[in-house]
Amino acid sequence: xxxxxxxxxxxxxxxxxxxxxxxxxxxxxxxxxxxxxxxxxxxxxxxxxxxxxxxxxxxxxxxxxxxxxxxxxxxxxxxxxxxxxxxxxxxxxxxxxxxxxxxxxxxxxxxxxxxxxxxxxxxxxxxxxxxxxxxxxxxxxxxxxxxxxxxxxxxxxxxxxx
Amino acid sequence: xxxxxxxxxxxxxxxxxxxxxxxxxxxxxxxxxxxxxxxxxxxxxxxxxxxxxxxxxxxxxxxxxxxxxxxxxxxxxxxxxxxxxxxxxxxxxxxxxxxxxxxxxxxxxxxxxxxxxxxxxxxxxxxxxxxxxxxxxxxxxxxxxxxxxxxxxxxxxxxxxxxxxxxxxxxxxxxxxxxxxxxxxxxxxxxxxxxxxxxxxxxxxxxxxxxxxxxxxxxxxxxxxxxxxxxxxxxxxxxxxxxxxxxxxxxxxxxxxxxxxxxxxxxxxxxxxxxxxxxxxxxxxxxxxxxxxxxxxxxxxxxxxxxxxxxxxxxxxxxxxxxxxxxxxxxxxxxxxxxxxxxxxxxxxxxxxxxxxxxxxxxxxxxxxxxxxxxxxxxxxxxxxxxxxxxxxxxxxxxxxxxxxxxxxxxxxxxxxxxxxxxxxxxxxxxxxxxxxxxxxxxxxxxxxxxxxxxxxxxxxxxxxxxxxxxxxxxxxxxxxxxxxxxxxxxxxxxxxxxxxxxxxxxxxxxxxxxxxxxxxxxxxxxxxxxxxxxxxxxxxxxxxxxxxxxxxxxxxxxxxxxxxxxxxxxxxxxxxxxxxxxxxxxxxxx
Ligand SMILES: Cc1cc2nc3c(=O)[nH]c(=O)nc-3n(C[C@H](O)[C@H](O)[C@H](O)COP(=O)(O)OP(=O)(O)OC[C@H]3O[C@@H](n4cnc5c(N)ncnc54)[C@H](O)[C@@H]3O)c2cc1C
Ligand SMILES: Cc1ncc(C[n+]2csc(CCOP(=O)(O)OP(=O)(O)O)c2C)c(N)n1
Numbered sequence: 001x002x003x004x005x006x007x008x009x010x011x012x013x014x015x016x017x018x019x020x021x022x023x024x025x026x027x028x029x030x031x032x033x034x035x036x037x038x039x040x041x042x043x044x045x046x047x048x049x050x051x052x053x054x055x056x057x058x059x060x061x062x063x064x065x066x067x068x069x070x071x072x073x074x075x076x077x078x079x080x081x082x083x084x085x086x087x088x089x090x091x092x093x094x095x096x097x098x099x100x101x102x103x104x105x106x107x108x109x110x111x112x113x114x115x116x117x118x119x120x121x122x123x124x125x126x127x128x129x130x131x132x133x134x135x136x137x138x139x140x141x142x143x144x145x146x147x148x149x150x151x152x153x154x155x156x157x158x159x160x161x162x
Numbered sequence: 163x164x165x166x167x168x169x170x171x172x173x174x175x176x177x178x179x180x181x182x183x184x185x186x187x188x189x190x191x192x193x194x195x196x197x198x199x200x201x202x203x204x205x206x207x208x209x210x211x212x213x214x215x216x217x218x219x220x221x222x223x224x225x226x227x228x229x230x231x232x233x234x235x236x237x238x239x240x241x242x243x244x245x246x247x248x249x250x251x252x253x254x255x256x257x258x259x260x261x262x263x264x265x266x267x268x269x270x271x272x273x274x275x276x277x278x279x280x281x282x283x284x285x286x287x288x289x290x291x292x293x294x295x296x297x298x299x300x301x302x303x304x305x306x307x308x309x310x311x312x313x314x315x316x317x318x319x320x321x322x323x324x325x326x327x328x329x330x331x332x333x334x335x336x337x338x339x340x341x342x343x344x345x346x347x348x349x350x351x352x353x354x355x356x357x358x359x360x361x362x363x364x365x366x367x368x369x370x371x372x373x374x375x376x377x378x379x380x381x382x383x384x385x386x387x388x389x390x391x392x393x394x395x396x397x398x399x400x401x402x403x404x405x406x407x408x409x410x411x412x413x414x415x416x417x418x419x420x421x422x423x424x425x426x427x428x429x430x431x432x433x434x435x436x437x438x439x440x441x442x443x444x445x446x447x448x449x450x451x452x453x454x455x456x457x458x459x460x461x462x463x464x465x466x467x468x469x470x471x472x473x474x475x476x477x478x479x480x481x482x483x484x485x486x487x488x489x490x491x492x493x494x495x496x497x498x499x500x501x502x503x504x505x506x507x508x509x510x511x512x513x514x515x516x517x518x519x520x521x522x523x524x525x526x527x528x529x530x531x532x533x534x535x536x537x538x539x540x541x542x543x544x545x546x547x548x549x550x551x552x553x554x555x556x557x558x559x560x561x562x563x564x565x566x567x568x569x570x571x572x573x574x575x576x577x578x579x580x581x582x583x584x585x586x587x588x589x590x591x592x593x594x595x596x597x598x599x600x601x602x603x604x605x606x607x608x609x610x611x612x613x614x615x616x617x618x619x620x621x622x623x624x625x626x627x628x629x630x631x632x633x634x635x636x637x638x639x640x641x642x643x644x645x646x647x648x649x650x651x652x653x654x655x656x657x658x659x660x661x662x663x664x665x666x667x668x669x670x671x672x673x674x675x676x677x678x679x680x681x682x683x684x685x686x687x688x689x690x691x692x693x694x695x696x697x698x699x700x701x702x703x704x705x706x707x708x709x710x711x712x713x714x715x716x717x718x719x720x721x722x723x724x725x726x727x728x729x730x731x732x733x734x735x736x737x738x739x740x741x742x743x744x745x746x747x748x749x750x751x752x753x
Contacts, residue, residue, distance in 0.1 A: 010343065014292075018284060025285050055470070062467035068289040068309065071343045 007046040008072040032150030083153035092142035093120040168193035168327040174303035184215040188235025190262035193327035210613040216246010218589030225590040230257040237275030251286040252576025256315035265325040288316035296329040305339040313346030314465040350481030359493040365434035374401030375439015384487035397425040404565035418446040423518035430719040438462040442472040448718035530630040530702040534562035549586035551607025553637035559602040581610030615669040627697040666697035
């Protein structure tokens with residue numbers, strides 16, 4: 001099962017290496033990892049997406065807790081959290097196809113952020129399903145390059161993080 | 163007070179009550195060694211290889227309960243120390259390792275003798291620090307000691323660049339350390355403890371499986387109270403030797419791969435396992451899927467990650483063993499639940515003990531077991547510390563030496579580091595100068611660290627080094643005999659091994675060779691009395707095997723050997739239906 005772990009860590013050198021190293025040496029696979037400072041510059045938030053059964057998840061969480069720089073871990077419940085990912089897609093768009101591609105992007109409320117003679121670069125934010133849908137529709141035109149930030153997520157407003 | 167970083171480091175160590183540092187100098191730690199030069203409070207012990215600084219600090223910690231400290235230079239000094247740190251990590255031993263580092267402005271440039279030691283040791287330290295600001299040095303030392311010794315203990319490394327050692331600081335040692343992300347749980351959950359109390363007194367076939375955590379939390383008295391109060395048999399791990407007296411009537415001695423038959427039968431047959439300060443290592447559980455099929459498992463551990471890591475626990479209790487056991491004993495004493503009748507269980511265990519005692523063949527040759535047994539007899543009521551190499555010597559020491567006091571048996575369990583025995587004896591002897599320290603070692607193991615004979619000589623440490631010399635990498639040879647059709651690949655040490663007696667003498671240490679069984683006791687007795695460094699080279703039966711033995715991957719009640727009077731072809735207990743397929747491979751050699 002997919003889980004989104006939201007991990008607050010001290011913003012210190014080497015912390016990313018400690019966390020990612022722990023995952024690899026204990027044989028846990030990371031699907032995506034996004035990291036950046038929070039409202040408090042001394043603290044960073046890591047959003048880690050993993051695929052793990054309950055037992056494995058428990059072990060990952062316990063091991064993460066043992067890292068001295070890790071302050072707090074929440075396993076975000078998809079029902080009670082909001083998640084987003086940002087993706088940039090450079091897609092083939094020769095003059096005769098360009099209008100179609102722009103049209104498709106518009107339907108998804110994606111932005112065109114770069115244009116060349118033969119390509120368009122599209123920026124989309126949203127949930128995994130929305131991004132996947134756009135990607136599927138653009139594939140026939142030929143996706144030249146794609147980059148994603150990895151998922152970021154927060155627990156919904158009224159439920160204070162536990 | 164104004165001083166250099168190096169001086170501040172030493173002052174900080176003094177504040178932590180450090181009495182001894184095991185170390186080896188080099189370029190970037192020159193300022194630290196200079197600060198040590200006229201220090202009166204801290205003794206520095208010069209080892210002859212940095213790995214042994216780690217092992218000595220490790221054993222010092224195990225022998226005394228204090229934090230062990232080692233100090234080495236950057237690059238090769240630091241990488242040499244890695245095995246020492248990994249050993250302490252695997253056995254959860256509190257040490258603080260200080261490594262010198264190249265100057266901050268050249269870090270990352272492949273400077274001379276630069277090694278990324280914080281990167282290298284990330285997986286084998288509880289935490290590590292690279293100090294980049296001299297003002298943070300005292301608080302870093304404070305944190306390092308706190309982390310090393312509290313919660314689940316473990317090694318902490320401080321990497322100290324040379325320019326930081328030379329920089330000046332207004333020294334003030336912090337009162338306490340603030341580590342926001344670190345909050346070990348000490349007190350067990352009372353609801354869980356009450357439940358455990360009920361289960362323990364009601365069980366008909368309970369067993370206590372106790373390990374290194376008992377010694378770390380100094381919970382041996384509480385453990386004994388619990389066992390005696392409820393009359394529960396106790397088995398200990400290799401790391402738990404000494405947590406419960408091996409000679410106690412309730413003791414089943416060690417369990418696992420080379421444990422006693424009765425311990426392994428008892429745990430497999432039990433209906434309740436009270437596991438405390440143990441980590442269900444594969445040497446103990448054997449095949450996981452068949453381990454203790456009828457047992458409810460209560461697991462007490464200070465590290466939540468150990469609970470249900472390998473084997474699911476029915477009743478987890480996170481907390482310090484001493485505190486939890488105290489609460490548990492108090493709860494049981496309230497007498498809310500009637501005790502079950504455990505007579506049949508004790509009778510069953512007594513019959514196994516009678517049928518399958520630890521034993522060996524006595525035929526006039528010097529059997530290694532006999533040497534250990536003699537050491538055990540001669541040191542019965544003394545303050546003794548046994549350290550070991552790794553391999554057969556270690557297992558014979560575990561089987562035939564009765565640890566009746568905590569901190570009296572020091573061995574490399576988790577990493578299984580050959581060469582641990584001698585530097586461990588050094589660390590133990592320095593920590594407990596009055597104890598009789600005996601290193602029971604292998605001829606292979608000791609050759610990995612024999613340069614430390616110099617440290618023994620230089621410090622006049624009255625260590626008894628007892629080599630069980632079989633001229634083989636014995637444990638590997640045993641596996642080749644049993645599982646690889648006796649194809650002895652690269653295990654014969656007879657050619658090239660030095661004359662250990664001459665080797666000892668070359669270092670100015672007395673050396674004796676024992677080839678006659680009649681001399682074993684005599685020579686040991688004198689060595690114990692003399693209180694001088696001595697190396698005794700016991701020429702033991704070459705192809706002796708360690709039994710019982712659980713074949714790798716087998717269930718732990720499927721043991722080879724260990725049945726008195728059984729011929730070699732009958733090594734498998736005829737009562738057990740499930741015999742390991744390895745049985746037919748056992749040849750008629752060995753005993
Ligand atoms: C050749 C060889 C053969 C071996 N054969 C055997 C064998 O037959 N049998 C055997 O038992 N071992 C054997 N070992 C050793 C084995 O590999 C393990 O090292 C050992 O079993 C681990 O012991 P332990 O479970 O007590 O855990 P340790 O490694 O001692 O760990 C201690 C546990 O206690 C916990 N703890 C720490 N502090 C506290 C506290 N204050 N309160 C509560 N809990 C705490 C820790 O979190 C940890 O879980 C062998 C080793 C070698 C090299
Ligand atoms: C550093 C290291 N290298 C290799 C091993 C693998 N190993 C385990 S036991 C053993 C043989 C030990 O031989 P010796 O010290 O002579 O002891 P014996 O088994 O003969 O008592 C070896 C090579 C190890 N445990 N440690």
